[in-house]
Amino acid sequence: MTTEASAEPTRRDFLFIATGAVAGVGAVAAAWPFVSQMNPDASTIAAGAPIEVDLAPVAVGQDIKVFWRGKPIYIMNRTKKQIEEAQSVALSSLPDPETDKARTKEGHEQWLVVIGICTHLGCIPMAYEGKYDGFFCPCHGSQYDSSGRIRQGPAPANLPVPPYQFVSDTKIQIG
Numbered sequence: 001m002t003t004e005a006s007a008e009p010t011r012r013d014f015l016f017i018a019t020g021a022v023a024g025v026g027a028v029a030a031a032w033p034f035v036s037q038m039n040p041d042a043s044t045i046a047a048g049a050p051i052e053v054d055l056a057p058v059a060v061g062q063d064i065k066v067f068w069r070g071k072p073i074y075i076m077n078r079t080k081k082q083i084e085e086a087q088s089v090a091l092s093s094l095p096d097p098e099t100d101k102a103r104t105k106e107g108h109e110q111w112l113v114v115i116g117i118c119t120h121l122g123c124i125p126m127a128y129e130g131k132y133d134g135f136f137c138p139c140h141g142s143q144y145d146s147s148g149r150i151r152q153g154p155a156p157a158n159l160p161v162p163p164y165q166f167v168s169d170t171k172i173q174i175g
C-alpha cells in the first residue's frame, strides 16, 4: 500500500515533468484533472501557485530564503549603503546592464527579490557575501552586487527577478 508520504515525491516529479512538457497539448490536458484533483496541496504550490511572504520579521541588513516553483528566492532587506551602491553604479560598467530601479519596486527600494540560482552553472550563491555587498557564488567565484547584478566572474547574467508585487506594505505575492 502506498503511504501519503511516499506518494509525495512521485506527484512532485509528475508536476515538474508536466510543467516542462508545455509543447505537448495532450500532456497539459492530461495534467489538468490531476492537478485540480490534488488542489491545493504542497505539490501544486511547488508547481507554480503564487505564494505570499510576510516581510515584517526581516530586519534591515537581513534576508530570508523562500521557495517558489521549486526555486530558492532571496528576499533581502537592504541597508541604506547597499541601496546607494546599487543605485549609483554606472550602467556602462555592468556586464548585464540593468538599473536598480528596474529590479525593485517603487516606494519599496529597500527590498531586493531575486531567484537565488547562479546564472553560470546553477549553484546557490551566498547572500551578504562577496566584494559588492550582494551575493557570492562559491562554485566558480561569481560576484553579484546588492541589486543581484553580475559584476565579476563567469556568470553571464544578473540573478533574475521573479514576478512579484506588494499586496501590502509588509507583504509580497510571488508569482
Ligand code: FES
Pocket (backbone or CB within 6 Å): 118, 119, 120, 121, 122, 123, 137, 138, 139, 140, 141, 142, 153, 154, 155
Ligand atoms: S555556478 Fe556560480 S560561478 Fe559557477
